Amino acid sequence: MSAPIIRIDNLDKSFGTLKVLNGLSFDVMPGEKLALIGPSGSGKTTILRILMTLETISGGHIEVCGEQLYHMQKGGREVPADEAHLHKMRAHIGMVFQHFNLFPHKSVLDNITLAPILTKGEPRAKAEARGMELLEMVGLADKARAMPSQLSGGQKQRVAIARALALQPRIMLFDEVTSALDPELVEEVLLVMKRLASETDMTMLLVTHEMGFAHEFADRVLFFDKGHIVEQGPPGQIFTNPTHERTQTFLRKIIAAGHRV
Amino acid sequence: MGDWGGYLSLILQGALVTIKLTVLGSALALVMAFVAGLGRVSRFAVLRALATTYIEFFRGTSIFVQLFWVYFVLPFAGFTLTPLQAGVMALGLNVGAYGAEVVRGAILSVPRDQYEACIAVNLTRFQRMRHVILPQALPLMLPTFGNNAIELLKATAVVSLISLSDMTFQAQVVRAQTGSTMVPFVTILVLYFLMSLAISRGIRALEARVTRGLDGVR
Numbered sequence: 001m002s003a004p005i006i007r008i009d010n011l012d013k014s015f016g017t018l019k020v021l022n023g024l025s026f027d028v029m030p031g032e033k034l035a036l037i038g039p040s041g042s043g044k045t046t047i048l049r050i051l052m053t054l055e056t057i058s059g060g061h062i063e064v065c066g067e068q069l070y071h072m073q074k075g076g077r078e079v080p081a082d083e084a085h086l087h088k089m090r091a092h093i094g095m096v097f098q099h100f101n102l103f104p105h106k107s108v109l110d111n112i113t114l115a116p117i118l119t120k121g122e123p124r125a126k127a128e129a130r131g132m133e134l135l136e137m138v139g140l141a142d143k144a145r146a147m148p149s150q151l152s153g154g155q156k157q158r159v160a161i162a163r164a165l166a167l168q169p170r171i172m173l174f175d176e177v178t179s180a181l182d183p184e185l186v187e188e189v190l191l192v193m194k195r196l197a198s199e200t201d202m203t204m205l206l207v208t209h210e211m212g213f214a215h216e217f218a219d220r221v222l223f224f225d226k227g228h229i230v231e232q233g234p235p236g237q238i239f240t241n242p243t244h245e246r247t248q249t250f251l252r253k254i255i256a257a258g259h260r261v
Numbered sequence: 262m263g264d265w266g267g268y269l270s271l272i273l274q275g276a277l278v279t280i281k282l283t284v285l286g287s288a289l290a291l292v293m294a295f296v297a298g299l300g301r302v303s304r305f306a307v308l309r310a311l312a313t314t315y316i317e318f319f320r321g322t323s324i325f326v327q328l329f330w331v332y333f334v335l336p337f338a339g340f341t342l343t344p345l346q347a348g349v350m351a352l353g354l355n356v357g358a359y360g361a362e363v364v365r366g367a368i369l370s371v372p373r374d375q376y377e378a379c380i381a382v383n384l385t386r387f388q389r390m391r392h393v394i395l396p397q398a399l400p401l402m403l404p405t406f407g408n409n410a411i412e413l414l415k416a417t418a419v420v421s422l423i424s425l426s427d428m429t430f431q432a433q434v435v436r437a438q439t440g441s442t443m444v445p446f447v448t449i450l451v452l453y454f455l456m457s458l459a460i461s462r463g464i465r466a467l468e469a470r471v472t473r474g475l476d477g478v479r
Contacts, residue, residue: 054377083386090383101378105396114392115382167382 005030005065005171005203006051012059013046013227020046021227023060030170031201035214035235038224039250044207048173051205052095053086065092065170091119094164095173098180100156102148102163108135109144112163119167127166134162138192154185158192165196172196174206178213186210193217211254215239223247265444268435272445275431276452282348282417282427283456287410289353290360294406297357298364299390312361319358324416327351332423348420356413363405367398400472407464411457428452 004027013021020043028034036044049055051062053069062069071078072085081089103111112134113127122130135141138158148156157177164172174193178186190213197204197217208214214221214235221238223231223246231244242248293315300312319327332347342350371394379389421430432445439445 052377052381054380087383087385090380095381097374097378097381099374101374101381103375103378103393103397115384118388118392119383119385163382 002030003066004028004063005032006205007063008047008060009062010060011047011050011057011062013043013050013055014058019227024227024229025060026222026229026232028171028203028205030203033197033204033217033219034206035218035221036205036207036224037209037211037214037221037238037250038230041226042224043227044224045175048095048175048205048207051171052093052173053090064089091167092169093171093173094167094169095175096157096160096164096177098176100148100153100160100180102156102160104148106148107144108140108146108148108151108159111148111159112166115163116166131162131166134165135159137195138162139188152185153181154188157181157189161189161192161196169202171203171205174204174208176207176209178208178210209254211239211251223250225250264439268439268445269448271435272428272431272448272452275426275428275449276456278345278420278426279414279417279428280456281345282352282420282425283410283414283460285345285349286352286356286413286417289349290356290409290413291406293354293357294360294364297361298368301361301365302368316358316361319355324351324355325419325422327355328419328423344420344423344425347423348417348425352413352416352420355416356409359412360406360409363402363409364398367401368394370401371397396471400468403464403468403471407461410460410464414456414460415453 006028008027009025011021011024012019020041024043024047036047038044046055050057051064051069057070061071067089068078068081069086069089070081072081073079103114106114109128109131112131113122113124116122116127116130117124132141132144135144138161140155140158140162143151143155143159148159151159161177177193178189181189190210193206193213194217196202204217206214206217216235218235220232221235222229223238223242223244225246231238231242231247238247239251242251297312297315300308301316303309303312328347328351331342331351332344335342335347375393375397376389379393384392417427418429420427421433426434428449432449435445436442
């Protein structure tokens with residue numbers, strides 16, 4: 001049994017007076033595919049944003065790849081992490097956003113190669129060769145020279161996935177990556193993610209409202225409500241035989257709203 | 262009437278001074294705009310305070326007074342400048358203060374999710390600004406920069422007050438010597454107009470260049 005790649009320990013997060021996460025703890029094992037589900041405002045996206053260091057934390061500890069994410073040792077004492085420490089830790093983690101967040105002034109290929117060239121000092125030729133491989137993988141090799149504004153939503157999201165992969169993170173975070181897409185474009189993005197899940201040993205955390213996809217994709221499903229894990233387990237159990245009433249109600253509403261399970 | 266050629270060349274000499282002041286003044290203004298504009302969005306309070314002080318001071322006092330200070334008062338502190346240097350400095354610092362607010366506004370209007378994408382791909386603060394934020398902010402700055410440059414061009418006329426023979430000054434000379442008011446003033450009217458036309462054309466061409474591929478974004 002190896003050590004967890006992510007350990008969340010007694011995590012608190014407040015926005016002003018609003019407590020979003022309250023004493024949350026869970027571990028993620030290396031290579032695990034985790035789906036975080038639950039109603040809006042339950043704190044799922046906040047967890048991903050905290051792991052990507054896009055938020056600050058109000059209390060608790062997070063360990064990533066055996067090191068504290070938001071804390072560091074200085075003079076034998078634990079102090080809040082500085083920018084240099086965060087920079088080092090971010091190298092382990094990649095994220096794909098709901099609204100793609102591509103760089104609009106860069107071509108598709110440049111979107112992918114920018115960070116490897118700047119942060120890892122990769123030679124352009126090597127970064128571009130790798131970028132083309134990734135575009136091949138997401139089925140967009142012919143769009144390498146296109147600008148993001150010329151792509152459909154599904155294509156943009158696939159480029160965003162390639163961009164995150166280019167840095168070869170050990171952990172990938174997917175934040176409602178299909179929520180902003182037209183229904184007929186969802187499938188192409190999910191297909192890429194399925195391939196990714198089956199072909200790599202990357203650890204993946206997925207926040208989604210696509211229950212059918214979560215079922216197929218995840219090794220473990222966490223059901224969140226009001227910043228707490230109400231229930232967790234293998235997808236077979238959570239989706240077909242949830243024990244908590246809150247989970248049952250949520251899944252019933254989701255199905256009624258037309259989402260597949 | 263035979264001397265009109267000579268008078269015209271006098272005005273053209275003045276035009277050269279005006280162009281020199283505009284180009285050098287704009288260059289200084291551009292540098293100041295970026296230095297102070299970036300200072301305004303810095304995470305260091307000291308830099309923010311310095312930038313704010315500079316901007317408020319130069320926007321809050323008259324260009325005439327600033328010019329007099331640079332040319333007549335600074336020598337008492339041991340800095341003696343030529344009239345051209347003083348003119349460039351006063352114009353550049355004055356217009357740079359306006360430009361700084363343009364830079365700041367444009368930087369702040371780049372959507373937050375662009376910053377987040379930069380963090381997600383682990384760019385440093387400097388790389389974020391240099392490769393992602395500024396390239397997107399620049400197209401937003403250009404139209405106002407064009408206005409500022411034209412304002413600067415027209416403000417160059419104040420330098421005649423510190424004995425610099427710019428275009429307006431030379432027109433006055435020609436008027437005094439010939440007694441004709443119409444000819445010299447129509448001439449400089451046309452010349453100022455052509456110069457500002459050149460600026461706005463230049464800015465438009467630049468805009469077209471930096472916004473290439475950005476269609477559909479804004």
